[in-house]
Amino acid sequence: MRRSLLILLAVLISSATIVGLSSVVAKRLWAHHFARPGDDLVWLRREFRLNDAELQRVRQLHEGYLPKCRSFCERIDARKRELQATLTSGADAPGAIEQKLIEIGAIRAQCQAAMLQHFREVSQVMPKEQGRRYLSEMQRLTLGFHEQMEKTMSADPSAPHGTL
Amino acid sequence: MAMRNDMQPLDDGRLRTRLRESRPAPDLPPGFQNAVWCRIEQAEAATANVSLEEWLDRAVAWLLRPRLALAGVAAMLLVGFSIGALQSGSLANDMAKQQYLAAVSPRTAH
Secondary structure (H helix, E strand, C coil): CCHHHHHHHHHHHHHHHHHHHHHHHHHHHHHHHHHCCCCCCHHHHHHHCCHHHHHHHHHHHHHHHHHHHHHHHHHHHHHHHHHHHHHHHHHCCHHHHHHHHHHHHHHHHHHHHHHHHHHHHHHHCCCHHHHHHHHHHHHHHHHHHHHHHHHHHHHHCCCCCCCC | CCCHHHCCCCCCCCCCCHHHHHCCCCCCCHHHHHHHHEEEHHHHHHHHHHHHHHHHHHHHHHHCCCHHHHHHHHHHHHHHHHHHHHHHHHHHHHHHHHHHHHHHCCCCCC
């Protein structure tokens, strides 16, 4: 009786493990298949129900925007490396550090402005209601990220930022 | 003539009455019926326990037959793959969304 119960328990545990593992593997495989890693615009087409002509226009805008975005990222990375070099050189140059920080901030602002402009252009290609939803969603996901970070910092009383 | 009358076949009712009269049943001791029912219930309970054990042993032996075990593993895999396929939609959507965000806004995607 006890042996049979143990065997039955082992069978149940093995079954649950097989089901669990195979579902995780299948979920990943199917998700990779549906997400199509080579195409950045799969989500846009599905989420905002774009037809072929709209998708084609969005693709043109997307491909035109990517080099600009990459250029901003490279410029920010270059300034950050320079800032790091200034910081690690040990030279007492607060003016130089401040200058680098200002430059990084300026490029970030230009990058965000270009990004917002791109979102506006893409939203205008979409049907009106979908375009409005896209713009709102993208602003929430990109600019909202920074706002959330700032709010978190100002909510912390030990944080150096005030709520001015 | 009288002999001939005595030899006449008795009908069923009279035969039963005569048989009952010829074998008088002894009086049952007090609580006899309760005792009988108790013993019957105990015997049934014992039979039920034995049958559960037997059933479990038989079920385990049946489950461990190679052909059935293989079929069971295949069925579990099928169930798992089906569940995974059903759940993959939302994960695929999240992955595609992250991919788009990573392309248009690399510094906020992660």
